[in-house]
């Protein structure tokens with residue numbers, strides 16, 4: 001078992017680790033993206049496929065990442081450097097995952113910034129109901145609010161700056177006094193807010209329709225594209241392929257049972273995504289609106305629905321606070337993964353590393369914030385704008401490539417003995433053969449298929465074929 005020279009920071013408690021790792025997993029992906037892709041893909045059958053993907057692909061890879069981190073006690077680059085020989089392709093996995101964390105943080109923070117604007121608007125009473133103010137917040141007004149925001153470079157930059165600043169403030173405090181402490185505050189708040197919104201959804205007229213929509217599968221609505229989307233989302237939502245789980249695993253005590261930890265984190269993430277759907281769809285249905293509103297579901301449809309409900313402004317405030325907390329605990333894991341690299345591999349101090357990387361994330365996020373205004377005519381890839389192009393590179397290529405390398409390495413090249421020890425500190429050997437089968441065959445094949453289709457979809461094969 002490799003040990004590094006300096007004593008490594010560890011989580012202070014099991015619950016602290018679970019909340020921090022679940023905080024990384026539960027993010028905009030759960031509350032913003034999961035409901036809208038479920039809506040776009042027709043509901044129940046998509047949800048079922050998504051659950052299968054989490055269990056058979058996401059969970060085994062999450063355990064593999066936690067395992068690599070805890071075994072090596074290093075950041076993602078250092079972990080693969082410790083495990084693989086110089087010049088071996090496995091080392092690439094570490095680099096790609098850190099690069100993914102870097103790229104994703106830069107634009108994740110821009111979207112997180114939008115939630116801050118909505119919080120401010122809610123505080124100002126922008127979503128007040130007609131009965132209390134006499135103003136009807138129409139769909140047009142909400143659309144104008146959203147368009148006004150994305151058309152304004154300076155406003156988005158300001159929010160992006162503030163959001164990165166908050167991440168910096170937390171990560172600079174370190175593993176226990178920064179990340180763990182804040183996860184223990186933010187995650188219970190997030191769960192409380194979600195519970196309130198869930199109860200509100202269940203009491204509304206559309207509750208039954210929402211249950212049916214989400215849990216009665218209609219396989220005629222399931223397309224092959226939906227299956228791919230479910231698989232890709234399972235990856236993103238569990239924070240896989242971007243160094244986060246390797247880094248968080250590296251602070252985990254050897255006494256912890258990795259299998260049980262991975263299971264708890266994935267369960268929390270999944271249950272929260274489902275509850276977010278059950279909080280959102282009932283009110284969408286009771287307002288007679290469509291669930292397949294796309295990415296605008298949360299920023300455009302939901303505020304309109306809220307503004308027509310009694311007490312809607314408070315609900316809107318709670319909802320956007322929930323979204324901001326979820327984004328924050330995810331973003332800090334992206335920043336921490338990069339900070340760990342500078343500390344472990346380059347011997348930087350935490351303060352300097354955090355300040356440097358947060359500054360860089362702000363600068364690199366600028367084009368994303370300007371993507372829908374100043375830079376709207378710039379289309380680096382196909383006809384996608386800057387923001388979508390960066391998202392495409394990170395989510396469609398970097399994440400699956402690093403996930404595939406991780407699954408292949410752990411499935412085929414790491415010693416079974418070491419894996420068994422890592423997975424089951426408590427000796428519950430029964431799960432090993434199942435996990436090993438999934439990480440060896442099922443996960444690499446599934447991730448390989450996503451990668452193939454993503455590459456084909458963006459015409460990269462055709463591009464290379466054209467070169468010869």
Ligand code: PFF
Nearest residue numbers: 025027028029237239244330
């Ligand atoms: N899992 C987060 C979400 O669902 O929003 C996104 C994310 C966070 C991805 C942290 C990757 C990561 F390292």
